[in-house]
Amino acid sequence: MLVSHVKYAYRKGSKHENSNKQTLICNGDTRKLDDREDSSNTFAVPKDCVRSGQNECQEIQQNPETSIVNVKNCIKDGDYYPTGCQIEVSCKPGYYPADDDYQKGKGTQKLTCQSGGRGWFDQFYQRVNKPLQCIEGCIKREIGMSSYKSTNTVTTNYVINGETISCSTYELYKNHSVISGLVTEHNYYCAAENKQDSEHSFVDKSCTNACAQLESSLPIGVKLYKVPVIQRVRAPNGKYYIANKGEYVVKCDTGYQYKSDSIHFKKRRQVLRCAGNTHEYDDIDTKEKTIVPCEESNGCEEIRQDSTRTIVTLRGCSKRGNLLSAGCEVIISCKRGSYPQPDQYLFPGDQRLKCSADGSGWVDQFGDKVSKPLKCNDGCVNPLASTTIEKIRELKESYVNQEFTLVLDEKGNTITRCVTVESARRILEEREKVQKSDHSFYCNLEEKIKNETSEYYYDDFCENACTQLLLKLPPNVELSNKPESFKHGIRSYVREGDAYELKCKAGFMYPGFTTSSRTGRQKLVCNGPSHRYDDADSRLRNSPILSCVEVQGCAELPAPKVGTVINKVSCTKQDGLYRYGCKITTFCEEGHYPIDESLLSSGSQDLYCNTGSDSFADEQGNAVSQHMECQPGCIDKGHSIFKKIESSMKREFTTVIDEKGNVVSKCASVESIRRESELRSKLNQRFLCAANTNEVDKTSSYYVDYCENACRVLQEPLPYGLRIIKKPFIFRHSDFYYSASDSTYQLACQPGFVFASDSLHAQRDVMIQSLKCEGKTHKYVDTLDSTNTLVSACVKVEGCKALRKPGRGMIHNQDQCNIEGKGIVKGCEVFVSCEAGYYPANERYLIAGKQILRCASDGSGWVDQFGMLVKDAVQCKKGCVKRGSGFGSVTTDRTSIEQTYNFISDDKIVQIYCSYKSVSENVDSYYLGEEHGFYCKSEKRDESHLSLKNVTISPCSNACKSLVATTSVQITMTRRFFKKLRKASEESLSYIA
Known part of the structure; x- marks a missing residue:
């Protein structure tokens, strides 16, 4: 259990914030730790704490x-x-x-x-x-002077959409201007003031049958909505002209509106049509020749609704801050299972609010000013008089005792059984008097506890049948398919299971919150026991007939260029428009990055089709006309954004020391990292080049060079199927973790996974990948392949690959080894042994004399009797195994004898000194390795004893060795003879003094 220190706390918004602790529990099934408070923390990473109040x-x-x-x-x-x-x-x-x-x-x-x-x-x-x-106010501009003189003559003919345009231009122009605004333009400068003193002789006979293109400087609050591009030509003078009858459509921008008493306010737009004969644009509604300005809309404050109970639909609304535009219509209705209050909204069934033209407030459909939201009460409206309830109960009791009649089809077959016509008529008349029909929120008295609404029209007079669907459908709804019906009394019925199919008329759609908005239809199926219709798609019982609304949405954006990936969520297209609620996420595919630097942080752009809008908008609500653009490549140190960061940064360094006082690395100071991180946060790591090389210091990997001679720790979680079996020495600096230079990660595949067959790691007995930190480059290098800096992936094994056919000298016996697909089934056992005169090539199997392979139950591959994962059966070599030997014990016997002799010769004493040394060694040797049946036969264990002897005899001083007589020479006299004795078992040596 981990808890925060004093004056520290877990981060706000985390799963550990309330309990101020983190509990990590060992899961015996998975052999991993589980985070009790945060199940999404799949690798049980200890969470950081921060100082209280720093969040x-x-x-x-x-x-x-x-x-x-x-x-x-x-x-x-x-x-x-x-x-x-x-x-x-x-x-x-x-x-x-x-x-x-x-x-x-x-x-x-x-x-x-x-x-x-x-x-x-x-x-x-x-x-x-x-x-x-x-x-x-506004900011005044600086003032400057300019002059201009130009002459030109051009004649050109065009034909566009059957309209012939002829342009002739004769121009002589001299101009001296006083211009305010010689600085970079922005939104807060006062309008430019240009004073001209010019000589102007300009005869532009225009382009006959055409109008000059509208300039981009439109009145405040007015925006171009539709431009007649296909009717536009560019004359030799560089200007654009619109052919006769070409139309511009302009609208008020967000937060602006036309005057409430104008026709443009009702139509929400102004259409300007080119009159080729006058070269001017005419308003198709008023015939005026000016662009109508828009005035700032005061708007109405949004009335907050309870979204859990009400359904809100907006029409013609734009939002600016907390205000909705004048003319905005809001339709508020109660969700199923509730009814509206006050009572005046029961009959229409909803509340329809409109923001007044002057923005003074909301007015409902009855002309009353409204400042409070519609209230929806749970349940349904019940009759107040108890006598009414009793009367309905009496009707039901009399209905039970009614006589029935059989309904037959044309062939005389029984369709169903219905109450008699006379009884049905009487009950209907009484029910009409009892149950009011002024609104649809009254409770069904038969199922009052369930709080379901009902209409008296759908009766239960015929068993397992439903009253024919109302022929008077809601506006803009039409019947696309209907079942056969039969008539009984004054009403018609359909059988149980028969269905009606309804759809919206052209130009209309089902509301976005309904299932029918996705299917494009509503299928109502007769539920015989309940005598009501159920919606087959939404599975809603006793479903009403849905109404249709006018198709609204956002225009489709042009197709993106190469490198941009598009994901659409909840995007339904109808009549060329995307429905409200559509979200389009664009991002760059691998090997590309955004052109717009502002998108380098997120790496993507979210576009929304917002309610009431006719075009997609970004997260800031700005209208967009195209998707995010991407370009191939990656961001290296040469990119302009890096230069901005480097120009504002100057690194400071600190030394990192381990617990023993050894210098581990030299790292940029925490403050330097903080400053750089905040500036670099605008970039997305995946857009950076893998190695950003600097020609001066040859430093690579711009984003992992905070510490010298170190590498950032491997990013976890690892690729699927891979696990770490040994981690290197790791130290923390700032918010990052590093491993020291030359330290090594060891990676292996999880059970059920193996390295890819073409990997070097899959070709070894012990399948492990070792990644060593190369401090200078800040990268990990594979110890088997120095060119590889990537983590090798593991692949899932299903079953085991078939073993190779037995080679020379090999014997295979197998059990339960069926083949499924391309592999051997799990549980298969193979016994591998060598023929006489052969021995196993792997010494692991010499003592056992055989190899036992089993296809592992987890599908990870072949496992031998020692639990080792192997790729194939052991091979057999011809011949036998030679023994290796070594010394086991040495016994040493050392003997040393010293003797001194004194002889008298010619009255003199002659002293003789003799010495003798002997060293004997007995050596017992042994053969390396345990005994097995594959050793060569000539090598026996009883030849393992060896005796060595070394004898040293020094000559006696002041004496000579005795002469040895031969067969031809006789020694007649020996003087001063003595013997030097050796051990009893050895011969004696004789000397002459």
């Missing part, structure tokens, strides 16, 4: 009068936001940022909550603790 940043209160706040990817806890939270702050229209750093680009301040309790930092890595200051 949060206190909210900076912005001025709502001048600024707009957009919070991304986080949820506020009280007055605090979590680490990593991003907030984008911008000035409202009519204001500009006081700090010129925020005037560039999109003109926003992007704040990120940093870890370690360091607070908020903006996109320029500056600490921020004050709200964004916005100043009312």
Whole structure:
């Protein structure tokens, strides 16, 4: 059990936050640790703790009068936001940022909550603790002068869609201009003021039967929605012209609207058609020749609904901040099993709100102003009078005692049994009086406990049959298939199991929350016992007939270029438009990276078809016209984004020392890593080149060089089927783990997996991959193949491969060895032995005299009797095994004799000194290895004794050895003779003094 230290805590949002502990339990079945609190932590990695309070940043209160706040990817806890939270702050229209750093680009301040309790930092890595200051007005431009003079004459003819266009241009132009705005353009400059003093003789007879292209500078709030590209030509003067009858469609941008009393407000657009004879554009609705400006929409505040009980549909709505645009229509209805309140909404069944034209508030379908949401109560509406309930009960009792009549088909066969026509008529009349028909939220009195709604129309007068489906279908719904029916009394019925199929008319669709929106139909099947219709696709019992809504959605984007991968989620296309709720995720395929640097961090782009929109938008809500673009290659140190990082970084280093005081590595300081990591976080690791080479210092792998002579630890989890059997010495620096240079990982395949057959590791008796850290390159190198820096993958084994056919001198016997597919079934046993005159090539099997192979139950391959995984049967070699030998024991006997003799000669004493040394050794030797039957026969164990003897006799001093008589010489006198004795068993030597 792991718990946090004092003043520390588990990270907010983690599974260990509440208990402030992490419990790791040994799972005997899997032989792994399980994280009790976090089941998603499959490898039981101990979780980091952080100092209390370092996960949060206190909210900076912005001025709502001048600024707009957009919070991304986080949820506020009280007055605090979590680490990593991003907030984008911008000035409202009519204001500009006081700090010129925020005037560039999109003109926003992007704040990120940093870890370690360091607070908020903006996109320029500056600490921020004050709200964004916005100043009312605009920024004046600098002033400059320009002059221009040009002449040109061009005549060209075109034919477009049957319209002939002839362009003749005669131009003489002299101009002297005073221009304000000589600096880089951005959104906060005041409108440009151009004063001209020009001589202009310009005879542009236009292009006959055509109009000059509309300029991009449209009135504020107006955007181009449709451009007549196929009716556009480019004249020799470089200008574009639109052929006669070509149409532009313009709309109000988000947050803007046409005047509420205009026709454009109703149609939500303005269509401008080229009048070729006048060279001007006419409004097809008003015949005016101007582009109608849009005014800023005040909008209405969103009324929060209880999404668990209500269903909300939006029409013609756009959202700006917390406001919905004027004219926005919101339809609110209750989910099945509940009914609306107040009572005035029971009859229509829903509440229809519309944001007033002046944005002053919401008005419902009855003209009443509304500020509170529709309330939905669980259950259904019950009749208030108890006498009514009693009357219905009496009707049911009388119904039980009614007489029945048989219903026959044309051939006289019995279809079903129904109550008599007269009884049915009387019961229907009484029921109509009892059960009101002003709305559909009354309870079914027969099944009141189940709180199901019912309509008196669907009766139970005929057994195992349903009343014919209502012929008056909801608007825009049509019948595509209906079953045969039979008539009884004034009503028609269908048999149990027969089905109706309904669909939406062209241009309409089922609502997105229904199953029918995916199938494009609603199939209602008669449920005989309940006399109601069930939805066959959604499996909803007593299902109502679904209504259809007008097709709305987003236009399809152009097909992406090579290298971009598209994933679509919940994307249904109808009538050329994607339905609301469609999400498209684009990312670069392997070997490509995003062109847009802002996408290098996430590596992908999510596009959404939002409710009420006609085009896809990114995560910030900006409309997009194409998918993310990717280009082939990878990001190396030459990329511009690296230069920006390097130019702002200067590394500081610290020395890493182990517990024994040895220097392990020299690493960049924690502060240097922190600064670099925050800047590099905008990049996605998978886009970086595997080895980013610097021509100066030849340093590779730009992102793993924080520590010298070290490698980042292998990324876990490893590829499927692979496991670590030995880890190297590992040390931690900053938030990263490293292994020291020359340290080694040992990897092996899990049971049921083996290295690929073409791998060098699969060709060894012990199938292990050893990866050694090469400190200079920060990479791991395979000790078997120095060119390989990758972790070898394992493949799953199903059964065992068939063994090779027995070679010369081999004997195979097998049991339960059936062949399935390409392999041998699990459990097969093979006994391998050698013929006489042969012996096993692997000494492991010499003593046993044979090899026993069994196909492992987990399918990992062949296993011998010693539990070792082998690739094939042992081979047999011809001949026998020679013995190896060694000395076992040595016995040494040493003898030393010293003698001194004194003789008198001629009255003198002659002293003689003699010495004798003898060394004897007895050696017992042994043969290496245990005894087995494959040794060569000539080598016997009884020849293992050896005796050695070394004798040293020194000559006697002051004496001579005795002469030895021969057969021809006789010694007549010997003087001063003496003997030097040796051991009793040895001969004596004689000397003469």
